[in-house]
Amino acid sequence: MNDTPELRRVIVGVDGSDSSRYALEWSANQAVLRGLGIRIVTAVWPLVAEGPFGEVVESTDAAAPSSREQDARALLDYARDWVLRIFPELDVEERLAAARPADALLEEAHKPEAAAVVIGSRGLGGLATAFVGSVGVELAARSPVPLVVLPKKHESAHGAKGRIIVGVDGSEPSRRALHFGFRQAHEVGAELVAVCAWQPMAAFASAMGPVPPEAFDDGVVEAAARRTAEDELRGPRAEYPGVIVDVRAVRAHPVVALLEEATPADLIVVGSRGRGGFTGLLLGSVSQSVLHGAHGPVAIVH
The missing domain is CATH 3.40.50.620 (HUPs)
Structure with missing residues (x-):
């Protein structure tokens, strides 16, 4: 046998x-x-x-x-x-x-x-x-x-090594995407860029009801986004200590933040549904939009 x-x-x-x-x-x-x-x-x-x-x-x-x-x-x-x-x-x-x-x-x-x-x-x-x-x-x-x-047109040069761009939002699919990104970065020797997008709370205030005054301070919101990313990175960093990580807290819609960060040589990694997604949906709006707009490879992780 x-x-x-x-x-x-x-x-x-x-x-x-x-x-x-x-x-x-x-x-x-x-x-x-x-x-x-x-x-x-x-x-x-x-x-x-x-x-x-x-x-x-x-x-x-x-x-x-x-x-x-x-x-x-x-x-x-x-x-x-x-x-x-x-x-x-x-x-x-x-x-x-x-x-x-x-x-x-x-x-x-x-x-x-x-x-x-x-x-x-x-x-x-x-x-x-x-x-x-x-x-x-x-x-x-x-x-x-x-x-x-x-994508339809992709310069996948033999031996080329791009970065791994991972969207981080604290959701479970995002967490699995991050682990996949770290494993990929470890195995191919690539740098990992963790992108945590944030937007001014004023854009959502009318739909959220009363919001603490400090939530309108962009510095506070950005710091919270960075903390979210750092918290999510703690486990994968310990598992793959050799991976070089760049953390980006970006004031932008998540789709814009990921697409503007990535080059055609990079691999974008996103969860199938992010924070606030509906479990009945086939695919989250961010992952769909990234797939439509990316000029390089995109990985969808459940």
């Missing part, structure tokens, strides 16, 4: 678009830095089965499924060969799924060896479809491991 634990892997969805190619290269680079393997996944599913009339409409092109499957297998082989030319030491697996794209990636995400799921933000209607579409939203809402989204 073989008791050797299975190699942990980054799961990456590909569909032949430039966006999914960036996702593949980023995934491979991260896997090499972290001592992981990757699993390249694409899906073939009957398009006519989707929508309200899927059950009563039959395909008129009997050859279409087999043709799509051949194209998908050729794509997987090409992706594998391409990434191994850049990272010959990488352990690569391929997986062709006969399922909806979101279901295919979610099935892989639930396997014990899955470390993260990576997709492109703009695809060709397949696995790495536009994040505003159903595939990306469903993955962000249901993936048990962090989901990383690469």
